[in-house]
Amino acid sequence: MDTKKRSDCPISCSLDVWGDKWSLLIVRDLMFAKQCTYGDFLKSDEKIATNILATRLQMLEENGIVAKLNHPDSKAKVLYRLTQKGIDLLPIMIEINLWAEKYFTLPAERKALLKEIKKNKEGFLKARIKELKES
Amino acid sequence: MDTKKRSDCPISCSLDVWGDKWSLLIVRDLMFAKQCTYGDFLKSDEKIATNILATRLQMLEENGIVAKLNHPDSKAKVLYRLTQKGIDLLPIMIEINLWAEKYFTLPAERKALLKEIKKNKEGFLKARIKELKES
DNA sequence: TAAATTTGCTTGCATTTTGCAAGTACAAAT
DNA sequence: ATTTGTACTTGCAAAATGCAAGCAAATTTA
Incomplete structure (x- = not known):
């Protein structure tokens, strides 16, 4: 897949992996x-096209950000989860949320979550990481 | 320009503005x-194409992230700078660097900078913001 | 147990974006 | 007056995106 590296800059390398319009969603x-x-992703508000979703999931898996797991209930279903590398994107995600809060009008529920985050950023981070790691 | 919003999610809204392979560079x-x-940007390692650069700068300006200023020495030159909204992207940028440090091999100079950042994230942030604001 | 449905994709094709090379307009230097 | 520098624009080929339809295996329903 998209395997060429534009430079050694950490920002550039990161964008080469997840710097498109869909991966971070x-x-x-x-x-x-x-x-x-797979179906859960398709249901999200942004309405990603199914071929794009398949390509992105493959890319994220190849880059060790998500992992595919067997669904406990059915062989027809697949579960996607974040790896440690994916979980480590959480601080970036939080900062994007905080930036967006300053410059966009957000849904009320998201505002509430951000209020909680700002109250205790480190605490929130640790708790969320723990939850994401649990099997 | 690209003015349609995919959803009200802060991540999605942010990506709609700067979520492409070039803007954050x-x-x-x-x-x-x-x-x-303009020429300075063209000189960067990643070698952005001039038409893409023009489009991105216009987009970033329209979205209030960069501003165009007169060059003090010459009418032929243009200076681009970050607005407050652009400067506020610094925490995101720092977190991307920290993530990349964990998962890529970085140039030595960048590693040194990151060491400094980790020693005192808040302090680094404040100092850098102050510098970027100075006229 | 056969038929219908769900699930996770793949394929084909039109539209859009990107990338490269060349060109242009205005300012400044020679 | 001519050449050079600076900031773009334009034209066109290649790649990525987006939409609709198709498909195979697993599961549910009749």
């Missing part, structure tokens, strides 16, 4: 839901 | 250099 879904099926 | 250049000419 997939990661976001997994940070909220902890685990998602 | 432009912002990065301005965070390091404080101000850049």
